[in-house]
Amino acid sequence: MYIENINEPKDVKELSMPQLEVLADEMRQALLKRASKHGGHFGPNFGMVEATIALHYVFDSPKDKIVYDVSHQSYPHKMLTGRKDAYLYEEHYDDVSGFTNPKESEHDFFTIGHTSTSVSLACGLAKARDLNGEDGNVIAVIGDGSLSGGEALEGLDVAGEMNSNFIVVVNDNDMSIAENHGGIYKNLKLLRKTDGQAQCNLFKAMNFDYIYVDKGNDVTSLIEAFKQVKDSKKPVVVHIKTLKGKGYEIAEHNKEKWHFCAPFDIETGKPLYTFDGEDYSSVTNVYLLDKMKKDSKVVAITAGTPTIMGFTEDKRKEAGSQFVDVGIAEETAVAMASGIAKNGGKPVFGVYSTFIQRAFDQISQDLCIDKNPATIVTFAGSVYGMNDVTHIGLQDIPMMSNIPNLVYLAPTTKEEYLAMLDWSIEQKDYPVAIKVPGGQVVSDGKIVSKDFSRLNTYEITERGSDVAIIGLGAFYHLGREVATLLKETTGIAATVINPYYITGLDEKTLNDLKKNHFAVITLEDGFLDGGFGQKISGFYGNTDMKVLNYGIKTEFLDRYNLEKVLRDNHLTPKQIVEDIKENLLKKLKKYTKSNQTLKKIK
Amino acid sequence: MYIENINEPKDVKELSMPQLEVLADEMRQALLKRASKHGGHFGPNFGMVEATIALHYVFDSPKDKIVYDVSHQSYPHKMLTGRKDAYLYEEHYDDVSGFTNPKESEHDFFTIGHTSTSVSLACGLAKARDLNGEDGNVIAVIGDGSLSGGEALEGLDVAGEMNSNFIVVVNDNDMSIAENHGGIYKNLKLLRKTDGQAQCNLFKAMNFDYIYVDKGNDVTSLIEAFKQVKDSKKPVVVHIKTLKGKGYEIAEHNKEKWHFCAPFDIETGKPLYTFDGEDYSSVTNVYLLDKMKKDSKVVAITAGTPTIMGFTEDKRKEAGSQFVDVGIAEETAVAMASGIAKNGGKPVFGVYSTFIQRAFDQISQDLCIDKNPATIVTFAGSVYGMNDVTHIGLQDIPMMSNIPNLVYLAPTTKEEYLAMLDWSIEQKDYPVAIKVPGGQVVSDGKIVSKDFSRLNTYEITERGSDVAIIGLGAFYHLGREVATLLKETTGIAATVINPYYITGLDEKTLNDLKKNHFAVITLEDGFLDGGFGQKISGFYGNTDMKVLNYGIKTEFLDRYNLEKVLRDNHLTPKQIVEDIKENLLKKLKKYTKSNQTLKKIK
Known part of the structure; x- marks a missing residue:
């Protein structure tokens, strides 16, 4: 096999055209086998095999710098830049991340997982090259889907004005997800x-030179096109037509489903493991479709990820004009x-926690200043959510809960x-905004009669004394576990x-707690800094109430082990109870209020 | 005068073409007089007089809905929609804000002050109209400068697909600021x-129909064009060529300077009040230009507001290729x-606090995950900064200081x-990131020898006991005033x-304070929620240390009176000292540590 001997891009350059075609087949076979066992992004990688070979054949990475948008199509690139083992040998499958990663290779320039960033990032590489008086090519690869994102369009506008080498490869498979x-x-x-x-021509209208490659899965055509633009001294777009999922017929015929795959x-293409239970996507979908039928003013909005609200193709058809996909344009989704x-x-914008980050200013300026009654639902904002560093959902509490007027x-x-x-x-x-709980659906069948218009009113679900545990969202259940264990071990x-409510304090309840509690424990499923618990700490700052905040330390975690992260952040019931005993109860000698329970413990 | 009799848009419709031309002159005279006494946005409004008249002549506001991008060109619109007095009579100049404002008029749909939002917001109005089964025109007005912002380009992409009435008026004066x-x-x-x-044609490439109006300051031509697109059933762009500052020759010839004016x-066009002292813009400029000369790798970046770093036209020329203006594209500025x-x-991106909000995700994803050593300087992030609700600079601490890896x-x-x-x-x-202090430049001539690489190391500038005052940035000086007054009044x-450091705690210093301090006062120039002080409160939550956080309550303030806001937030030295006496010293009976000073006070 040729692929076994590719250790760096220069090895690609030594193959003949027919050999490169065989190489493409070998790579695709490896991708298929790996995907079937390991899962991962499928369609984007299968479409980019030939283009990646051609890029490394023509250009000289890493002197020539290739930046992949979203980088979920970078598996072929990794195979050709010293990381083939992670695609060929099962025991090495986990050696690489699913995205470009500078820690893995000098051929990767950025850790990328959000769409529409490659052109802007590459603009920076090109500008520095020019300031440094260096030469070399800078190539931004971007899919057609990513072009709908504001940052990409901004980037193209900026790049279009560069009087310098700048190559954009538009990988057009006529699909987003x-x-x-x-x-x-x-x-x-x-x-x-x-x-x-x-x-x-959109690209010419942005001041680019332009080349079209109809056979975007043909190595020879691609090499010819890339040779033509190599060392170009002005911005140029190479628009290549590719086939998403190319080479695996089942994927070619169901591109949306095969954007990403599980084993x-x-x-047959059938998944090895199936999940038939309900999740918050299906729950949302059932509710919304029913609501839409009863009320033509209800409209669901997505920014390119319709299935997060359960809107598969058939459901989208069912919703008709009451479902809007704005493309990968979260800013416009919020403004709209x-x-x-x-x-x-009556709009409902459903969005992954990690992607709502793209709309801070729109939430603040376009929505909250005027207090327009739109609904945002954030999904996977949880330690139980996605665990790639580019997709962790731990920032939505600090990001959103400090914006005035928003009720989160x-x-x-x-x-x-x-x-x-x-x-x-x-x-x-x-x-x-509503933060969908992370983890499995919890359903207790209770009828919820609470009037949420009475803002910032907490509910005491178990009335005790001494210690109060405030468990936010998904972590409420952890709070109950802590309470049970605390009772067992300390009485x-x-x-x-x-x-x-994430966004406002129930000052009455918090003040009432002072009467017969000496400590408050806060639990939240997200970064601690700027979050919910620190507001409680601030509230009690001037009192004798002790406050312990639990949540996730503010750091970029990557492909983390859930159990380890929970443990490292003291998020098991046992650890929290130990903390209470160690940090609060032991210090009670200093605590001036007398309390029967506490005296008993001591 | 005709303008005196215009109380609503229908009054415009009753005038003849020659009368409309006279009306335009009258409006311009009023704008000029008001600007000369009151200041405000100049060039954008002078260019839009005729187009605004034509819009209200042809369309039926508020059933037909006009959304103005940035809305710093909405003065003529306000004059024609019941608010003429605010432009005609000096005693009423302050009756209106400088931006569209739904609280002022049913003809204003959003409070807008950031660029590039009109198309996306208008998409929402149009979508709701269609869901409601209503008719009527939706018109988004957008300047050429605003087109460089990602949200605008996203919005055009989304609008281009609408099978429905949607009119975009591109006000092309061939200028940004x-x-x-x-x-x-x-x-x-x-x-x-x-x-x-x-x-x-960019707009046709985004699927719009297209009309060009060369005489964009001619009422008749504009009326003809708008009539042509009225009730159109598909998206259409009306591209009008206007003259920024039209009608005031001095402004026509110096468009950048006359974007905004003071009295x-x-x-002569000469400002009534001049300021020759240094401010943080000029300080930055002097430093950067010198630095650039010594180091060709240093590059200053702006997103359409070059003078915030002092880069007027002559300074931009001086900096040459070491100065980059990406257009109004903060996302791309950060990624680049x-x-x-x-x-x-060695990039330095200088940006207003209110506009860095547009790049949350880019700071997090494009910059901080990979820890690339770029510098962001935030200006006017302060209660002493701009005071329009759309431009307040009070959110940068909560927004930026909770992003992992960033050193703020x-x-x-x-x-x-x-x-x-x-x-x-x-x-x-x-x-x-560096938060430029708000207010006047404070210069003490001291040589700063601190090594900022030793992250999160505070400096004790006055060593005392009992109470510690941590004054962040501009509020450090307030902290010193508090200390002085506290000494005077309590000893x-x-x-x-x-x-x-905004982004990390000096745990050693904070722990050391416990030895002989019973209270910590935090002071920060921004929203309290999610900010600096609450982190300190969280840190001390489990101890006997009392913490009082001072800063601004998290709410959208509009055209506020500085003194009042400071007072309302207990931010005068006198109030803070009173709080310390009332909330801390009075409670000391409960406080178990003995302390000589405290005993004396009691």
Whole structure:
């Protein structure tokens, strides 16, 4: 096999055209086997095999610098840059991350997982090259789907003005994760149809030179095109038409489903493990589709990830014009939701926690200043969520809960979530966000009668004394476990509180706690800094109440082991109870209030 | 005068073409007089007089909905929608804000002050209209400068796919605040040059129909064009060529300077009040230009506001290729800075606090995950900064200081600022942001020898006991005033601390304070929630240390009175000392540690 002998890009350059074609087949076979056992991004990588070979054949990485947008199509690149073992040998499958990673290789320049960043990042590489008086090519690879993101369009605008070498490879497979949405895709279609000859050309309108490669999965055509632009002294787009999932027929025919895959049977394409239970995506979908049928003003919005709210293709059809996919454009999703709410509609924007980060200013400026009653639902904002460093969902509490006027809610069960969602859709006073609990769906069948319009009202679910445990969202259940264990080991019957509101304090309840509690424990599923618990600490700063904050330390975790992270952050019931005993009860000699329970313990 | 009789848009419709031209003159005269006495945005409004008249002549606001991007060109709109008095009569000048404001009028749909949002917001209005089964036109007005912002380009992409009425008026005056930057401006130029006939057309490439109006300051031509697109059933761009500052020759010839103006003499254009002292913009500029000359790797980046770092036109020329304006594209500015740093350059991105909000995800994902050593300098992040609700600079601490890996620094003087800036530019280990102090420049001439690489090391500047005052950045000086007054009134010689670091705690210093302090006062120039003080409160949560956090309550303030806001937030030395006496000293009976000073007070 040729692939076994590829240890660096220069090894690619030594192969003949027919050999490169064999290499492509070998790579695809390895990708297929690995995907079937390991899972990962599928379609994007299968479409990019030939282009990656051609890039490394023509250019001289790492002097020539290739930046992959999203980088979920970088597996072939990794195979050709010293990391083939991670794709060839099962015992090495976990040696590499699923994204470009400078810690792995000098051929990777950035850790990338969010879309639409490659052109802007590459602009920086090119600018530094020019300042340094160096030469070499800078190549930004970007998929057609990613072009709908604001940062990508900004980047193209900036790059278009560079009087210098700058190559953009537009990998056009006519798909985002789902189908593309946006006016520019009509132009890409026109360009594909006219073999790149149409006069009206988005890239030329942004001041790029332009080359079209119809056979974007043909190594020879690609090499020819890349040779043509190599060392170009002005910005140029190479628009290549590729086939998502190319080479695995099942994936070619169901591109959306095969964007990403879990382990599967190669023969049938069937996943090895199936999950038929409900999750918060399906729960959301059932609720919303029903709601939409009853109320034509309800509209669900996605920024390129429709299935996070359960909107698979059939459900999208069912929703019709009440479902909007804006492309990978979270900024516009939030602004549009604000506009819909302003004009009497009832918008629900469902989004991964990690991607709502792309819309801080829109939440603040476009939505919250005017208090338009739009709903944002954040998914996978949890230590139990995705664990790639680029996709961790631990920042939404600090990011969103300090924006004025936003009501950010944290349900602890399915029933609370749906009650909040329904309340939010119907009310007209506040911009509301709801943090879907991480982990498995918890359903207790309870009817939720709470009026969420009475902002910042906590609920005491177990009334005790001495210690109060405030468990936010998914961590409420941890709070109950702590209370049980605390009772068992110390006799203290703690008060347990479901705060519901991330964004405001229930000052009355917190003040009442002072009467017969000496400590408050806060638990939150996210970074501690800037979060929920520190607000409670600030509130009690001037009192005798002791406060212990639990959550995740503010750091970028990558491909973490869940158990270890929980342990490192003292997030097991046993650790928390130990902390209470060690840090609070032991110090009670200093504590001036007398208390029967405490005296007993001592 | 006609303008005196315009109380709503329908009054505009009753005038003849010649009368409308007179109306335009009257409006411009009123704008000029008001600007000369009151100041405000100048050029954008002068260019939009005729277009605004034509919009209200042709369309039926508020059923037809006009959304103005940035809305610093909305003065003529306000004049025609019931708010003329605020432009005609000096005693009413302050009746209106400088931006569209739904609280003022049903003709204003959003409070807008950041660029590039109008199209996305209007998409929402249009979507709700369609869901509601209503008709009516939705019109997004956007300047050419704003087109470089990602949200605008996203919005155009989304709008381009709408099968429905959607009108975009592109107000092309061939300027941002300064000159435009980006590849798309070459296309706008081509369109202007060809009277809109060029085949390669950015807007058509985004699936819009397109009309060009060369005489964008001619009421008749504009009315004709708007009539043509009214009730259009698909998205259309009306590209109008206008003259920024039109009608005031001095402004026409110096468009950048006359984007915004302070009160001035109409005859000469000279400002009535001049400021010749140094401010943090000029300080930054002097430093950077000198640094650039010594080091070709240093590059200053702006996102459309070059003068915040003092880069007026002459200074930009002086800096040459070491100065980059990416257009109004903060996301790309941050990503590009990251790329420059990755490739050995030394980038400094200077940006208003309110606009860095547009790059949360880029700071987190594009910069901080990989810890690339770029520098961001945030200006006007202060209660002493801009006071329009859309421009308040009170969110940068909560927004930025909870992002992992970022080192966010708060200098208290010019000398510290420059020392930090120089350190940041030269170091290779961290992404660094520096929060320029609000208010006037404080310069004490001290040589700063601190090694900022020793992260999170506070400096005790006055060593006392009992009470420690930690004054962050600009509020350090307030901390010293508090200490002085506290000594005078209670005899307590407080410890005063300059923490330097917003993003990390000096745990050793904080622990040491426990020995002979019973209280810590934190002071920060920004929203309290998610900020600096709450981290200190969280740190001490489990101890006997009392903590009082001072800063600004988390709410959207608009055109606030500085003194009142300071007072409302207990931010005068007198109030803070009163709080210490009332909330801390009075409770000391409960406090178990004995202390000589305290005993004396009691």
